[in-house]
Amino acid sequence: MSGSKRGSVKKVVLAYSGGLDTSVILKWLQTTYDCEVVTFTADLGQGEELEPARKKAEMFGVKQIFIEDVREEFVRDFVFPMFRANAMYEGLYLLGTSIARPLIAKRQIEIAREVGADAVCHGATGKGNDQVRFELGYYALKPDIKVIAPWREWELNSRTALIDFAEKHQIPIAKDKRGEAPFSVDANLLHISAEGKVLEDPWVEAPDFVYSRTVDPEKAPDTPEYVEIEFRKGDAVAVNGQALSPAALLTKLNELGGKHGIGRLDLLENRFVGMKSRGIYETPGGTILHMAHRGIEQVTLDRGAAHLKDEIMPRYAELIYNGFWFSPEREMLQALIDKSQENVEGTVRLKLYKGSVNVVGRKSPKSLYSLSHVTFEADSVYDQKDAQGFIKLNALRLRLLNRQKQS
Template identity: 50%
Template sequence: MEKEKVVLAYSGGLDTSIIIPWLKENYDNLDIIACCVNVGQEDDMEFVKNKALSSGASKVYIQNVVNEFVEEYVYKGIKANAVYEGKYLLGTAYARPLIAKKLVEVAHKEGAKYIAHGCTGKGNDQVRIETAIASLDPFIKIIAPWRIWDISSREDAIDYAEAKGIDLNGITKKRIYSRDQNILHISHEGGMLENPANEPDFDELLMMTNTVEKAPDKAEYVDIEFKEGIPVKLNGEKLNGEDMLKALNKVGGTHGIGVIDLLENRLVGMKSRGIYETPGGTLLIEAHKYLESFVLEKEAAHFKETISSKYAELVYNAMWFSGLKDAFDAFIDITQKNVTGTVKLKLYKGTIKFAGMTSKYALYNESISSFSTGDLYDQKDATGFIHLYSLPYKIQALNEMNNSKNGSTEVVYTFKE
């Protein structure tokens, strides 16, 4: 009898490495196909492939989607200025719907009825992965070992891996941080970070970014050019999404840019603490915000701030494949038609300073905004504007004055002919 097939979201890390032998023990009727979606995690993919095969997978897919991840997912968030709870640039949340999409594609190609993943039962990613899968193919069934096996901690997972002879690639019970990396960011959770009273040991934690103390003592300038909200050139050189983010990660990481310590409200109802490194993404979103302030009309800019916040919540909360996100994208794309120009940033020891910008669509006009009188703005015109603008406040004051004098709530106005 031919076995049913399961596609396993495989990274080669602790959680997914132990899932292969566990599936073989508990689902002997399943043929395990590992699928590693490369979104820029800088792993040795040949090592990952061989590890999956040696652990019991019958076949391994390595999907390189780094540029697609940047241009079709990350850049949408940059255009939206999406930042969750004022700090988090959503590095993990952008990657999950793309990973789910690739898992479904492999499942269709292989005729697999099941998809398995290594997301824990306490995390957001289980919701993101499974909601995305359901949005793309509601008939695929999910196997989520962390919700059903007896392994209850990363220490238990390490013991299980050692018992099965699985290469832990440097993971120990002392260095037990849970990390997620892609080209946009790397997150660090677990270990000593679980106690909010502990100050992070950044010398031990950081992998993409220098500590502020180790950052250069000399500032560096970067020029980022945008076209309709999309970054297209760095210091005059045209780059695709992958190369743009790699280059900005390097320069931003050198200067200690984009490290946050976040106590966040998870989708699943609890608070969690994580250290996030997002050097290149931080540079992009700050440059984009500056440029928008230069070219967007006032009401569009103010309303977009509301959309930005809701967009971040939507992405964080597993709604990538939703009608609401499509509607937001349509609005955001319209706002980006004039977000074209170049922004200069000054980087120094973890800080980003504005250093100038240019755009042919600038709504800032020096002849109007300066203290000098220009042809386009007559300062005398402000008198009539102020009379009209202040009218409701004058009426309010008159009401209060009449009420206090007469002790009456009825106000009688007398108009001169």
């Protein structure tokens, strides 16, 4: 296999975590393609130290190493626009993994242009959604880019084969990687996900050690905690009166949500490639933010606008899940969503308690709520007699239908 593709690629930008898989990929690219490898490691808030990735890349002789903190861009330009839509895939999943992929793809392409690379490479398997998300992003931004997907090309089709390759090429292996990993993990500032191994039987409850961002709701504090979130144009801008940047705000909500066991999800989902898979997701801050955004929309969004948003949301969420962030239809839907958010401002108060988050108050200078219209006391703004004609007109077709049935 070695040297079989020499000359077909001169320089490749690899999405590099520094873990076993991408370290093997790095060496495999060098031996198989005989090309220069440029590494890109993104700090998306996964909570891991990134300097070891630099040292590992240097050990492989990599000259151009990009390690970037993209947390603010991630939340501001990807997470927040998605949350304006209240996006949930299959009614439950807040799309934590899906929304990170277009940002990584975008930076890889930008770096490829900067360093004159003719190819990009990712470490996603040939069975999952991520290969689709990465590559649709690559092709949307640079149509002529060459894409290398090692898991679809190489013969290293097992953990044992990977470790053998690593040992043969003196690639350091963390001790816990020498055995079978109990499950696969992906993390960023929005969520952490776990798949595979101990989670593959959908009837068996996920063991507690799978969860890392949230305490067991049963062991969460016995006293509820209240939090106030302020919004402007549909985006959260402050927590408990303190103005925060997008990434700092989500970090704060993660702390609060994690402490109270909020945001756990056990989902059997439909992958884009056709199979069903089971994932355990923890999205503590995102779950609070989702509920808060719904809360502020309740008081500021017109009924027609709110219902239209809810109608298009599943389509929008599916586009993100399937990897079409850079598609014209996602951008069209985004424009519609963003238009709806012009007056979505104000403050929401939420109650956090043992895995639950509930909106308990909302106020806004742009409020559409009129106490004088809904009061059960006497009022001078609504003539209840008007309802009779409204009901009669709406009942007309039903009455005609019934008469036709009787005849």
